Amino acid sequence: MATTKTPAGQRTRAVIYVRISQDRSGAHLGVDRQREDCEDLAERNGWDVVEVYVDNDVSAYSGKPRKDYMRMLADLEDGAATVVIAWHTDRLHRSPTELEKYIDLCDARGVTTHTVQAGHLDLSTPSGRMLARMLGNVARYESEHKGHRVARARMQKAKSGEWGGGIRPFGWGMPTGETRKKVDRKTGEEVEVPVLDMNKAVPEEAAAIETGTDMLLSGGSIRGWVKWLADKGYTTTRANTISHVEARDMLLRPRNAGIAVYRGEEIGTGPWDKLVPEEKFRAVVAVLKDPSRKTTPGAQPKWFGSLIYRCGEPGCTDTVRVTKTGRLQLPSYRCRLQHGGGRRAQLVDDYVEDLIVERLSRPDAADLLLPGPDDIDVAALQMESEQIRRRLTDLAGAFGAGRIDMPQFTEGSDVARAQLDGVNKQLARAATRDPLVPLVGAPDVRKAWKSMGLQERRTVLRELLDVTLHAPRPGRMPDGTYFDYEAIETEWKRRTASQNG
Incomplete structure (x- = not known):
């Protein structure tokens, strides 16, 4: 094997670069083995290793940045070493673009490359550069071929419903009762973990x-x-x-x-x-x-009617929100123009909620429900959806095989996707629930109402009732209180036949 020549008594400074594209165990075993072989090569040739650069679990083909590789290039540019040692040329490069930059740097700085598996690469000669490029092209082919095989395997797994690995998805993964051994990424030790059925x-x-x-x-x-x-x-x-x-x-x-x-x-x-x-x-x-x-x-919003009730001041169409007003700093509904003194938030909400509960407790409350999706044939829609998706797949195949051109592919795909969007909307309509359903017909409507979350109650309010807050009258009201309920204007959005009559 050729060695780098240096003046008598002067030691050759070398650096080692090691990389592994996928470290499944996290134990760095692949890069450690490469490093040992490279250090043996340096020792046999009498070179001083001044730095070891490690990129673990990083592919040269993926295009992701290799931090230690970039650091090595910067150090070589500064004259840190005259020899680069790698386990194989494909550990250094699998991209022709990267290789050319590396050749230029080595030529300018007088750096030679030695590998454990492929021997000495003299990049200062045409034959050495040709060999490096040939090895790079072979490595590139192997990467692309492997990528194609992996993609095919993943698609086959997806089609057959096999679990592709990764983090367990929330919802699936029942223990089978069996266990398997796994290397702990933190400790590097083998541990027993349960086998899960991801189906x-x-x-x-x-x-x-x-x-x-x-x-x-x-x-x-x-x-x-x-x-x-x-x-x-x-x-x-x-x-x-x-x-x-x-x-x-x-x-x-x-x-x-x-x-x-x-x-x-x-x-x-x-x-x-x-x-x-x-x-x-x-x-x-x-x-x-x-x-x-x-x-x-x-x-x-933390209040029932916030940003839903409307201000009833003349010329104002704003919604209201809760602010603290008055000497007692009581929460009150006001619009952005500060209309609405005396609109006590809790009293307004209690009144409106009582109206809704009372209305939904009547015998004719079921008449308020929206028509159900009984006229939607879910099974037929699902079959239509599958047929459209197959058509999209066939269009892609025909375009890939050259049987149709881009305009034909685009037009056919656009039509199919528009049809699919319509089918999905019909399927969505078949499943969307009227927010009044949990309340209408409940044995105790008030209890059912209180059990709902604030956002669900606000949804019922939006569906059922328009509320406008006018300026309250000053002073004591006829009922002996100081709250003007007549300043709250309500209109039902959903009405029964008897209401319309």
């Missing part, structure tokens, strides 16, 4: 997903479900508090409805347990992705 639902987590779905479809919010999860003691599968973003993502997973997905596209159904019916899942997606849905991250 089997975890009952209590499945029930939580179903509850969140029903809350959204009944007018509730993600924020309300997050609070419910926290109150019930639910955490992520990593034992962390469930955030608003995580909760939203949980409800938007196609897996909840048994739908298999690959690279963002639905490709069929999986063999795992369904947590919710498909029509409910489609409805939740329609609700959460509705552009008109308000998702401001600020504080949620």
Whole structure:
């Protein structure tokens, strides 16, 4: 093997670069073995190793930055060493662009490259550079070929419903009673962990997903479900508090409805347990992705009528919110122009809530319910949805094979996606619940009302009643109190035949 020549008595300064693209165990065993072989090579040649650069679990083909590789280049530019030692050339580069920059640097700084497996690469000669480029092209081919095989395998797994690995999704993973050995990433020691069946639902987590779905479809919010999860003691599968973003993502997973997905596209159904019916899942997606849905991250209203009741002052159309007013600093409803002295918030809310409870306790309350989705054939819609998705897949295949051109592919895809959007909206309508359903026909409407969360009660208010707050009359009212109930104007949005008559 050729060695680097240096003046008599002067030792050759060398650096070692080691890399492994995937470290499944986290134990650094791959890079440690490379380092040992490289150090043996340096010792045989009498070189002084001045630095070892390690990029663990980083692929040269992925395009992600390799921090220690970049640090090595900077040190070589500064003259830190004249020899680079690697286990193989593919540990250094799998990108032709990277290789050319490396060749330029080595040529300018007189740096030679030695590898344990491929020997000496003299990048100062045309033959050495040719060999390096040939080895780089081979490495590039191997990376691309491996990537293609991995992609095919993952798609096959997705189509067959096999679990692709990663963090256990909330809702699935029942213990089978068996265990397996796993290397702890922190300690490097083998530990026994339970084997989980990723197709089997975890009952209590499945029930939580179903509850969140029903809350959204009944007018509730993600924020309300997050609070419910926290109150019930639910955490992520990593034992962390469930955030608003995580909760939203949980409800938007196609897996909840048994739908298999690959690279963002639905490709069929999986063999795992369904947590919710498909029509409910489609409805939740329609609700959460509705552009008109308000998702401001600020504080949620803490009062029943805040930003729903309207100001009744002449010429003012603003909604009202609660501020503390007067000598006693009592919470009162005011608009942004500060109309509304004396609109005591708690008294107004109690009055409006009593109106709603009383109205929904009457025998004809069922007449207020919206027409049900009985005319929607869910099974037929699901079949139509599957046919449209197959058509999209066939269009993509035809375009890839050159049987149709881009305009034909775009036009066909746009039509199919528009049809699919219409089907999904119909499925969503079939699952969305009228927010009045939990109240109408309840044995004790007031008890049912009190059991609802604030956001759900506010949804009922929006659906059922318009409330306008006028300026209250001063002084004592005829009933002996100082609160003017006649200043609260109400109009029912949903009316029965008897009301219309």
